[in-house]
Amino acid sequence: MDAYDGGSNARHGPDGPEGPAGPTAPTAPGVPAESGAPAAWGTPAASGAPTPSVGLAEESHPAAEPHLATELDPAAEPDPATSPRAGIAALSLRYQIGVALALAVVAVGACAHLGMTFLHVAPPNTVTREHGKAVDDWIYPEFEQNWKLFAPNPLQQNISIQVRAEVRDGEGGTLTTGWYDLSAEDGRAIDGNLLPSHTQQNELRRAWDFFLATHDGENRPVGLRGSLSESYLRRIVVLRLDRDDAVRAATGGRGVIERVQVRSRTSNVPPPKWSREKVSTTPAYRELPWWPVPADEAGGGVR
Known part of the structure; x- marks a missing residue:
């Protein structure tokens, strides 16, 4: 077999392809070339172990992609404590208490009015017999209820x-x-x-x-x-x-x-024109x- 045959496993001499006069194999970026070792990209080394390709070399170094390091860094996430607040949370504690009290008063008033109206239109019961005057004082005259809409003879x-x-x-x-x-x-x-x-x-x-x-x-x-x-x-x-x-x-x-x-x-x-009513x-x-x-x-x- 020829010593210069590409399929030969014989060590090439100084004048062979890997010798001083032979072509120089390219070196992968970021991977230092070793003296006397093959450095071809993506080809098996003499020992049989695969040589890392350029893509794998770049993926193994997070520094090659700065944005990836930023996304994985918890310190880069916004701090909820320093985020701007909106709505009632943006008010001071004193005003938050005032708003809460005002909402509570409105809710209590609305519930009281709905309860009084219900007792006014509901059939007679124990509560209305005991506190009927209080219910009437609340309803009359502004909130009086009636059923004239359903009268058999409207006005x-x-x-x-x-x-x-x-x-x-x-x-x-x-x-x-x-x-x-x-x-x-x-x-x-x-x-x-x-x-x-x-x-x-x-x-x-x-x-x-x-x-x-x-x-x-x-x-x-x-x-x-x-x-x-x-x-x-x-x-x-x-x-x-x-x-x-x-x-x-x-x-x-x-x-x-x-x-x-x-x-x-x-x-x-x-009356309408077609009616005989006078x-x-x-x-x-x-x-x-x-x-x-x-x-x-x-x-x-x-x-």
Whole structure:
């Protein structure tokens, strides 16, 4: 066999391929070449052990990939203690306690109101028999509940609440304003409004229903709630007069409301054209007596 044959296992002489005159094998980066040992890439060494390739050499040295060391280093992760806080956690301890107390008060109030409303509409039971007066004091007059929506004969009348006032001007004289149609004002505010307020829809109407339920046909109060319904209706109409600037319109300047008078205008809803029913369309009025306005309400009502 030729000594220079590539398949020969004989040691090459000084003039062979590995000798000084032979070609020099490349050295893998980062791997020092040993004298007298084969250094070919990816080829078995003379002893039969595989020589690491370039890729394996690079993977075995984390320094060759700095980003890998950064990802594996726990010190490089953000510290939760130094991260910016948001929401209530960003407030100081004193304000956190204040917010917690405010939320607790709101939650307790909401639960109390829902509980009172449930007891009011629930059938008579032990709690209502024992604490019925407390429930009524909480519900009436602002939160009264009724079932008229499901009545077999719904209301077929238009009822308007109107008010006028007796005003004392700055010179000591007394003037009487014209009638203000408060129901018409609420109707104009609701018309075209996708989200009308509860006061525009129900406040005045429920106040009038409360008055009718606690007074007889002669406008005399029946029971203890009669005076409460009068003061409730009076406060509402005085607030509306102040909102409409009725005093300034009557006196041309400053003045004080001394008395108010409320009346209702009731008219039947006309039947449809195909109906043979005949009803009167003439409005009927119910005027209440003049009510004196207390001094604490004269400037625009108790707020």
